[in-house]
Amino acid sequence: MHIPLEHYLIVSGILFSLGLLGVIMRRNLLVIYMCLELMLNAANLALVAMSRFNDNLNGQIMVFFIITVAAAEVSVGLALIVALYRKRQTAHVEDLTTMKN
Amino acid sequence: MSGISYSEILKLVAPEMLVSLAALAVLAIDLLVMREAPQRYRFWTGAAFAGLGCGLAIAWLLAMNPPPHSMSAGLSLLQGTYADDVLVRLVKVALLVMTLFTLAISMESNFTDHIGEYLALILLATVGMMFLVSSENLLMVFISLELTSLSLYILTAFNKRNVESAEAALKYFLFGGMSAAFTLFGLSLVYGLAGSIQFSEIYSKLHAAKIDTLLLAAIVMTVIGFGFKIAAVPFHLWAPDAYQGAPTPSAAFIASGSKVASFFIFAKLMMQAFAGAEGNGAWRHFTPGWLPVVATVAACSMLLGNLAAIVQGNVKRLLAYSAIAHAGYALLGLLSNSQQGMSSLIYYIVTYGLTVLGAFGVVAIVEERTGDASISSFAGLGRRQPLLGLCMMVFMLSLAGIPPLAGFFGKFYLFTAAIGAGKDMGMLWLVIFAIAMSAVSLYYYLQVLKQIYVVPAVEDSRPIVVPVSSRIILSLLALVVVVLGCAPELLLGRLITAIKLASHQ
Amino acid sequence: MSDYLFYIFAALTVICGALVIINKNPINSAMFLVLSIASMAGLFVLLHAFFLAAVQVLVYAGAVMVLFLFVIMLLDLKEEQRRKINTFGAVTGVASVAAIGYVFYQSIRNTPLPNAVAHSEGDTVVLGKLLFTDYVLPFEILSILLLVAMVGVILLSKKDLK
Numbered sequence: 001m002h003i004p005l006e007h008y009l010i011v012s013g014i015l016f017s018l019g020l021l022g023v024i025m026r027r028n029l030l031v032i033y034m035c036l037e038l039m040l041n042a043a044n045l046a047l048v049a050m051s052r053f054n055d056n057l058n059g060q061i062m063v064f065f066i067i068t069v070a071a072a073e074v075s076v077g078l079a080l081i082v083a084l085y086r087k088r089q090t091a092h093v094e095d096l097t098t099m100k101n
Numbered sequence: 102m103s104g105i106s107y108s109e110i111l112k113l114v115a116p117e118m119l120v121s122l123a124a125l126a127v128l129a130i131d132l133l134v135m136r137e138a139p140q141r142y143r144f145w146t147g148a149a150f151a152g153l154g155c156g157l158a159i160a161w162l163l164a165m166n167p168p169p170h171s172m173s174a175g176l177s178l179l180q181g182t183y184a185d186d187v188l189v190r191l192v193k194v195a196l197l198v199m200t201l202f203t204l205a206i207s208m209e210s211n212f213t214d215h216i217g218e219y220l221a222l223i224l225l226a227t228v229g230m231m232f233l234v235s236s237e238n239l240l241m242v243f244i245s246l247e248l249t250s251l252s253l254y255i256l257t258a259f260n261k262r263n264v265e266s267a268e269a270a271l272k273y274f275l276f277g278g279m280s281a282a283f284t285l286f287g288l289s290l291v292y293g294l295a296g297s298i299q300f301s302e303i304y305s306k307l308h309a310a311k312i313d314t315l316l317l318a319a320i321v322m323t324v325i326g327f328g329f330k331i332a333a334v335p336f337h338l339w340a341p342d343a344y345q346g347a348p349t350p351s352a353a354f355i356a357s358g359s360k361v362a363s364f365f366i367f368a369k370l371m372m373q374a375f376a377g378a379e380g381n382g383a384w385r386h387f388t389p390g391w392l393p394v395v396a397t398v399a400a401c402s403m404l405l406g407n408l409a410a411i412v413q414g415n416v417k418r419l420l421a422y423s424a425i426a427h428a429g430y431a432l433l434g435l436l437s438n439s440q441q442g443m444s445s446l447i448y449y450i451v452t453y454g455l456t457v458l459g460a461f462g463v464v465a466i467v468e469e470r471t472g473d474a475s476i477s478s479f480a481g482l483g484r485r486q487p488l489l490g491l492c493m494m495v496f497m498l499s500l501a502g503i504p505p506l507a508g509f510f511g512k513f514y515l516f517t518a519a520i521g522a523g524k525d526m527g528m529l530w531l532v533i534f535a536i537a538m539s540a541v542s543l544y545y546y547l548q549v550l551k552q553i554y555v556v557p558a559v560e561d562s563r564p565i566v567v568p569v570s571s572r573i574i575l576s577l578l579a580l581v582v583v584v585l586g587c588a589p590e591l592l593l594g595r596l597i598t599a600i601k602l603a604s605h606q
Numbered sequence: 607m608s609d610y611l612f613y614i615f616a617a618l619t620v621i622c623g624a625l626v627i628i629n630k631n632p633i634n635s636a637m638f639l640v641l642s643i644a645s646m647a648g649l650f651v652l653l654h655a656f657f658l659a660a661v662q663v664l665v666y667a668g669a670v671m672v673l674f675l676f677v678i679m680l681l682d683l684k685e686e687q688r689r690k691i692n693t694f695g696a697v698t699g700v701a702s703v704a705a706i707g708y709v710f711y712q713s714i715r716n717t718p719l720p721n722a723v724a725h726s727e728g729d730t731v732v733l734g735k736l737l738f739t740d741y742v743l744p745f746e747i748l749s750i751l752l753l754v755a756m757v758g759v760i761l762l763s764k765k766d767l768k
Contacts (some may be wrong), residue, residue, distance in 0.1 A: 002608075002609050003608075003612045003652075004608060004719075004721070005719045005720065005721065006654075006714055006715075006719060007612070007616070008649070009714050009719075010711065010714065011616045011619060011620060011649070013710045013714070014620050014623075014707065015619065015620060015642075016625045016710075017635060017703045017704075017706060017707040017710075018620070018626075018627060019623070020702065020703050020706070021627060021699055021703045021721055022626065022627030024695070024699040024702075024703070025627070025695065025696055025699050025700075026627060028632055028747075030626070030632050030635075030674065030677065030678060031626070031632055031635050032637075033674075033759055034626055034635055034636060034674070035626065035627060036640045037639060037643075037666075037670070038626060038627075038639070038642065039625050041642075041643060041646055044646070044662075045619075045646055045649060045650075048650055048653050048655045048658060048728075049647075049653055050720070051653075051655070051728075052653045052654060052655070053642045053719070053720050053721055054720045055627075057728060057732060057733065057736060060655050060657075060658055060728045060733060061733065061737065061741055063655070063658050064657075064658060064661065064733065064737070065748065066664075067661055067662060067665050067745060068660075068665070068748055068751075069751065070670070071665050071669055071670055072751055072752055072754075072755035073625065073755075074670050074673060074674070075673060075755055076755050076759060076762075077761050078673055078674070078677045078756050078759075079758065079762040079763045080762060081672050081677060081681070082677060082680065082681070082762070082763045083763060084699070085681050086765070091681055100725040
């Protein structure tokens, strides 16, 4: 094993930043969800790498749970989008403006 | 297997089991038996079973001695995934009481036909909070936090007749997802640096080491993640919309139960796992650590929450901004970073939760009868329904921190704890700021009271009819707020002994 | 050999991740998300997390992606054309994210990282044993969480009859 932990963390950091950038910049709710998935996966990569380099399996266990939770979360999120679309025929963040003081 | 059998685990988590079983029972009964029954009966049956579950869990928590392994202290099992001591039990009881009140104030609203699902989700969210409170393990924190949040997103979207509800839920979901990602990334870094996900091991690994920049990044990310959950500035953007759009009982639950649980675990994580990485938050003596980060967040929350609340025309939105401000005050307890700070934080957030439950209870009734929750629809409430007006007055004044109500004593105790913390009263700057800001907050709470007592009702001045059950519940909440204000040691005394016991582990 | 594989998979992960946020068409974004996640599974294999690599591919490519595509088709989303990108927002977004990334990079550089000699293999047997002993409680909570998600999804996406 020649690749140091540092490299894995950098990849994971880039992925996290990309996801964050997408969440900030994109306007389509579905794409925002995908970017959230990217962020979660960045954490996953960091955890697996840390798990390897700390020589215990806690990190891997955590990733197992995160994957499951992420799947459940996506399903709820998509259901929310569908519910909103039924009422408003939109899936864009700018249109989420019903509530103004 | 750390020497414990499945049946023992089952016995240990009995309170959570009882509540989850109640949730399943409510779901099954509502879907199988009560399908055709009129809505009221469905609600009463469901709520009865839900209440039974919560009641049994409370009884279990109060009656059972802490496990025999350790009579005085608590215990932490299975890699810290389940910790049980007197303090944790006390907080769980508080959570269950809040759940009971949430169930009670949902009783009169009819925003949904899916009653079984609604009640079951409230119970399952409570299960999440209970597990959250007793976790001493990063994985467990994450899982139970997600269980709670997921249920709350759905509860927010529950009013399918209203567009605002779906929109509020989406915003809540998006910010919640961000928060989860940040928390996770932060926690993954913590795990990497400490090599463990258990609070105690993280502490023993990190407290001696010098604070690396990566650890600092991890701490900041964790604070960001929890900042979303407790709606502290600058991570508060979801709160006003979520409170406004959500069905009022759901909003009450988000504001009370989930706040209590998140604050408790946030404080526990910071004080236990990151003890040794505090840094210094005293004025002009900032050194890196979590104290200065939290101090900044607290100051921003108090400032923005209170100022933005002044211009709100909708009472639910107003309560949301006031919740942001209160999150700022409560963080003072965390900043004290002491046992006294912890007890003041829990006392404050529990009394706040009960008060805000009552306030939302009144809002729910007014909204139901007048059609919206704008401030003007409270006009003349004092005459139209004197009891409701009186209750609202108690809640508003308690939120503003007027003696002799619970809110006053909570603030007082928080501020004393914060002043006494650290060397040379380092937190004094923040306390002075907090006192100034609570003076500002008086203005908008009085604004609501002015509508209730001074401004006459314009269109419709007939009395509002309120069912006896709601009257009893709201008066009960108001009574609790008054009693806890006059005799704070009822709760505080128990908290202090519990914290002492828990820290002797 | 495995060094080269690392760079290949890492590059794929990052590039596909970037393409997710650049692409205008949600379907393309979804496809690149799968690719990014699949290459990450490759990285997992390099880290000896075999079970997780399999789960990653199964859950993401098999379940999450189908969900995404299904909803995209259901809503019949068009490409994002009607709106221009807000330049100010984009610039501040890029700047702040770049700042965060830089801080993170510096902190990785300046922090001594753990470097244990790894023996732990993430195969199914070991992970399964851990799941049913030490982590049995979170595992059970997951089942509650899935129940919540199921109830919620049915409730939210079902049309009310009235």
